[in-house]
Amino acid sequence: MSAAAWQRALPWIALAALAALPWVGAPPYWVTLANYIGIYAIVALGLVLLTGHAGLTSFGQSAFVGIGAYTTAYLATAAGLGPLATLAASVALTTASALVLGVITVRLSGHYLPLCTIAWCLSLFYAFGNIDALGKFDGLTGIPAFELGGWRLEQGRELFYLIWGFVALAVLALRKLLDSRPGRVVRALKKGALMEESCGIDTARYKLLAFVIAAMLAGISGWLYAYLQRAVNPTPFGLGYGIEYLFMAVVGGLGHLWGAIVGAALLTLVKDWLQGVLPALLGQTGNFETIVFGVAMILLLQRAPEGLWGAVARRVGRRPAPPPPAGTAPLPAQPQPPAGQPLLQLRAVRRTFGGLVAVNDISFGVASGEIVALIGPNGAGKSTLFNLVSGVLPLSAGEVHFDGRRVDGWAARRLARLRMGRTFQHVRLVPDMSVLENVMIGAHLRGQRGVLASVFGLNRAEEDSLRLEAARQLRRVGLGEHLDQDAGALALGQQRTLEIARALCLDPVLLLLDEPAAGLRHHEKQALATLLRQLRQEGLSVLLVEHDMDFVMGLAERLVVMDFGTHIAEGPPAEVRRDPKVQAAYLGADE
Amino acid sequence: MDASIAAILTLDGITTGAVYALLAISLVLVFTVTRVIYIPAGEFVAFGALTMAALQAGRAPPTALFTLGLGVMVFALDALAAVRAGSARGLLRSAGWNLVFPLAVWWLASLPALQQAGQLVQVALTLAVLVPAGPMLYRLCFAPVQQASVLTLLIVSVALHFALLGVGLVMFGAEGSRTLPLTDARWAIGAVQLSGQNLAVVLTSLAAMGALAAFFGRTLTGKALRATAVNRIGAQLVGIGPARAGRLAFAMAGVLSVFSGVLIGPITTIYYESGFLIGLKGFVGAIIGGLAGYPLAVAGALLVGLIEAFSSFWASAYKEVIVFSLIVPVLAWRSLTHRGMDEEDPE
Numbered sequence: 001m002s003a004a005a006w007q008r009a010l011p012w013i014a015l016a017a018l019a020a021l022p023w024v025g026a027p028p029y030w031v032t033l034a035n036y037i038g039i040y041a042i043v044a045l046g047l048v049l050l051t052g053h054a055g056l057t058s059f060g061q062s063a064f065v066g067i068g069a070y071t072t073a074y075l076a077t078a079a080g081l082g083p084l085a086t087l088a089a090s091v092a093l094t095t096a097s098a099l100v101l102g103v104i105t106v107r108l109s110g111h112y113l114p115l116c117t118i119a120w121c122l123s124l125f126y127a128f129g130n131i132d133a134l135g136k137f138d139g140l141t142g143i144p145a146f147e148l149g150g151w152r153l154e155q156g157r158e159l160f161y162l163i164w165g166f167v168a169l170a171v172l173a174l175r176k177l178l179d180s181r182p183g184r185v186v187r188a189l190k191k192g193a194l195m196e197e198s199c200g201i202d203t204a205r206y207k208l209l210a211f212v213i214a215a216m217l218a219g220i221s222g223w224l225y226a227y228l229q230r231a232v233n234p235t236p237f238g239l240g241y242g243i244e245y246l247f248m249a250v251v252g253g254l255g256h257l258w259g260a261i262v263g264a265a266l267l268t269l270v271k272d273w274l275q276g277v278l279p280a281l282l283g284q285t286g287n288f289e290t291i292v293f294g295v296a297m298i299l300l301l302q303r304a305p306e307g308l309w310g311a312v313a314r315r316v317g318r319r320p321a322p323p324p325p326a327g328t329a330p331l332p333a334q335p336q337p338p339a340g341q342p343l344l345q346l347r348a349v350r351r352t353f354g355g356l357v358a359v360n361d362i363s364f365g366v367a368s369g370e371i372v373a374l375i376g377p378n379g380a381g382k383s384t385l386f387n388l389v390s391g392v393l394p395l396s397a398g399e400v401h402f403d404g405r406r407v408d409g410w411a412a413r414r415l416a417r418l419r420m421g422r423t424f425q426h427v428r429l430v431p432d433m434s435v436l437e438n439v440m441i442g443a444h445l446r447g448q449r450g451v452l453a454s455v456f457g458l459n460r461a462e463e464d465s466l467r468l469e470a471a472r473q474l475r476r477v478g479l480g481e482h483l484d485q486d487a488g489a490l491a492l493g494q495q496r497t498l499e500i501a502r503a504l505c506l507d508p509v510l511l512l513l514d515e516p517a518a519g520l521r522h523h524e525k526q527a528l529a530t531l532l533r534q535l536r537q538e539g540l541s542v543l544l545v546e547h548d549m550d551f552v553m554g555l556a557e558r559l560v561v562m563d564f565g566t567h568i569a570e571g572p573p574a575e576v577r578r579d580p581k582v583q584a585a586y587l588g589a590d591e
Numbered sequence: 592m593d594a595s596i597a598a599i600l601t602l603d604g605i606t607t608g609a610v611y612a613l614l615a616i617s618l619v620l621v622f623t624v625t626r627v628i629y630i631p632a633g634e635f636v637a638f639g640a641l642t643m644a645a646l647q648a649g650r651a652p653p654t655a656l657f658t659l660g661l662g663v664m665v666f667a668l669d670a671l672a673a674v675r676a677g678s679a680r681g682l683l684r685s686a687g688w689n690l691v692f693p694l695a696v697w698w699l700a701s702l703p704a705l706q707q708a709g710q711l712v713q714v715a716l717t718l719a720v721l722v723p724a725g726p727m728l729y730r731l732c733f734a735p736v737q738q739a740s741v742l743t744l745l746i747v748s749v750a751l752h753f754a755l756l757g758v759g760l761v762m763f764g765a766e767g768s769r770t771l772p773l774t775d776a777r778w779a780i781g782a783v784q785l786s787g788q789n790l791a792v793v794l795t796s797l798a799a800m801g802a803l804a805a806f807f808g809r810t811l812t813g814k815a816l817r818a819t820a821v822n823r824i825g826a827q828l829v830g831i832g833p834a835r836a837g838r839l840a841f842a843m844a845g846v847l848s849v850f851s852g853v854l855i856g857p858i859t860t861i862y863y864e865s866g867f868l869i870g871l872k873g874f875v876g877a878i879i880g881g882l883a884g885y886p887l888a889v890a891g892a893l894l895v896g897l898i899e900a901f902s903s904f905w906a907s908a909y910k911e912v913i914v915f916s917l918i919v920p921v922l923a924w925r926s927l928t929h930r931g932m933d934e935e936d937p938e
Contacts (some may be wrong), residue, residue: 107926119874286757297746428886
């Protein structure tokens with residue numbers, strides 16, 4: 001085994017060593033602590049997915065733990081249900097409540113979800129404490145021991161294996177999920193929604209997915225808690241614990257699954273120690289550990305936001321993606337429309353911002369198999385027009401037709417389904433994902449496998465095909481040597497070409513390129529021009545916004561020139577160059 | 592419920608609502624200027640009320656030492672930065688604000704003559720003790736990560752709340768306190784007793800809002816803050832530093848939340864941990880207003896006050912459940928009327 005492979009196996013070896021703990025005569029108190037660490041780690045694992053990857057957060061995970069624990073306690077005591085039934089009910093209830101909270105917040109700005117979880121956690125805490133059937137603030141006691149098919153787990157050291165079995169399962173499932181088609185979408189969420197929406201992805205759905213999975217894990221943790229403690233009361237489900245769960249994930253390293261376990265262990269042990277030391281030191285009783293945790297968390301976020309495991313993972317590095325096996329089926333591509341057919345048409349497209357007319361009744365078209373360049377001096381309204389066509393901004397008036405349909409007012413996501421691919425003027429990619437994974441996001445619409453298939457490993461063939469396609473497009477744009485690098489490590493020009501490869505993975509009929517040559521060196525520009533000519537040969541159409549006149553002159557069939565929001569000239573490059581209006585616009589010459 | 596009970600509840604609701612409104616304003620101010628969701632504003636409410644209580648009990652408020660401690664840390668950071676930069680520019684000013692001023696206030700607050708010099712002096716002392724802590728906390732906690740995402744700032748904010756909660760327990764213990772009413776005057780209007788305290792709360796809240804409106808509308812500094820709220824980078828380019836705007840926003844939020852504490856202190860018993868819930872109710876109000884506009888935030892906060900007053904009559908045990916569940920229909924409505932996606936630019 002290589003050194004890197006050893007380092008990757010280390011956490012599993014540690015977990016196996018932990019499994020021996022109850023057998024080697026560890027004191028019962030150690031086993032109790034290990035049980036709590038496992039229960040907390042399951043919650044923190046959900047937060048790694050939600051906060052570390054999806055860029056959302058929740059301070060109210062303790063409320064979901066509470067729902068799981070109270071559901072279990074109530075059904076086991078009042079209805080005498082066994083652990084399988086209580087597990088199903090716990091998961092169902094946490095899922096349902098997460099769905100409600102998620103649906104109302106995922107389309108709003110990112111800070112509404114955490115605020116909502118704070119309010120919800122407080123409200124649920126007081127609800128638990130006031131409902132008669134749930135024993136008010138005294139809670140429910142006398143939960144029967146965990147018993148399944150004659151298998152009775154009563155002691156801490158017996159439940160230990162159940163709890164840590166669930167921890168291992170959660171790590172495995174999340175790891176499979178993160179390295180899959182839905183998982184890549186979740187991992188890219190933290191960089192904003194626009195890029196993924198333009199790949200045809202409904203990002204709100206995936207935010208909801210991450211939130212619901214995190215809540216389900218918290219619900220399972222609550223289920224385990226009820227059988228470990230055999231009694232529940234509202235205290236451990238208050239907001240303070242919800243905040244501590246998030247601290248566990250942050251301390252361990254938000255982007256890392258193993259970090260959740262390390263963080264849970266560290267916080268639990270340090271809290272246990274501080275609760276003994278601090279009251280003696282201060283001469284009064286109370287939860288003074290909050291001071292230490294709060295200050296430590298602020299310092300950590302300021303100085304080492306990657307957390308403990310982040311520092312480890314950076315040294316180990318990324319495992320290269322396995323090349324797709326021979327015989328991998330290529331993704332099916334759809335035929336391109338016959339050359340010369342009208343593909344995109346703008347009719348009197350207008351956009352105003354208050355009194356300012358940024359785009360003033362622009363009309364032009366792009367036929368299939370054609371490269372059209374939109375040029376004009378700074379502030380001419382090119383980028384606004386580009387945003388109108390790509391569904392980022394709504395039109396004030398006018399019509400856009402694409403592929404035989406009227407599409408103005410359509411969101412970017414719907415346009416992608418009609419095979420309109422795009423790049424961004426300010427590059428939008430996920431810097432800590434590999435180049436290959438970034439480009440695979442572009443092929444999202446060409447796969448089907450969802451969460452369950454990914455977790456159970458039924459997505460292999462499709463993953464191979466997606467990888468094959470992404471690698472093919474990357475080789476085509478000249479990034480074949482960089483597949484396993486972090487996308488953020490590429491030079492700016494390379495990042496721009498990565499975006500082209502990502503857009504090509506959509507299998508587009510029309511490619512919208514926003515200043516693709518900016519930041520490219522001379523030979524890179526030439527290579528890009530060659531690539532675009534080759535794409536045209538294959539029947540693809542290209543509409544590009546560009547500053548670099550020389551680059552477009554030799555490439556585009558037709559130029560559309562804008563100045564002050566209006567269309568001032570259109571035609572073959574040589575003709576447009578001679579147009580006195582164009583010369584005036586560019587050189588500032590006056591009549 | 593008859594009309595007189597309804598009137599009493601409405602009066603109660605407007606009184607607490609006015610206090611929540613001051614908080615809602617300070618939360619919107621801090622959020623728009625610095626993108627920080629200022630959870631610890633609630634701790635300032637509790638610290639304000641408890642500092643007043645300490646003064647009225649003839650004790651030196653422990654918060655004076657707390658602010659001095661923060662000042663020492665800020666000055667140490669400034670001194671370190673000065674050594675690194677090899678220039679002592681601004682160090683004298685920093686020493687003045689972070690060492691001399693809190694030290695002077697600490698000394699003044701420990702003088703029995705001043706502690707017993709009447710409520711106006713007590714209010715002034717309370718503000719002088721606590722308001723500087725706002726900008727100091729900004730400098731210590733938020734300024735080093737001012738470029739980070741809203742999410743990171745929010746986690747820092749919650750961590751700070753966590754730390755201040757513990758500090759509050761150390762300073763004030765678990766016992767609650769109630770301060771003396773600002774006035775004992777009472778008027779009977781029909782069956783309804785109108786207390787001078789209620790009237791004072793509403794009137795001073797209105798005065799504070801008026802002063803704030805004048806500050807934003809009339810003064811250059813106020814306009815600069817508004818500019819920063821609209822466009823942070825643009826404001827920076829025309830010479831409004833984000834650090835200065837941040838300190839100012841935190842100072843103003845400090846004034847508003849400490850003052851809220853002073854107002855609410857005589858109405859209800861305040862414990863070291865009470866501020867959090869009060870602050871969050873201000874948040875619910877601000878969220879009803881979309882965390883953006885001041886008039887809407889005030890209206891939202893008044894609504895929260897009224898709902899709280901009426902639910903304490905009908906279902907007193909579920910008061911908090913009802914108030915905090917209010918956020919669900921509000922967000923659902925915002926989500927339904929919301930067009931497109933909110934996009935926070937990652938850069």
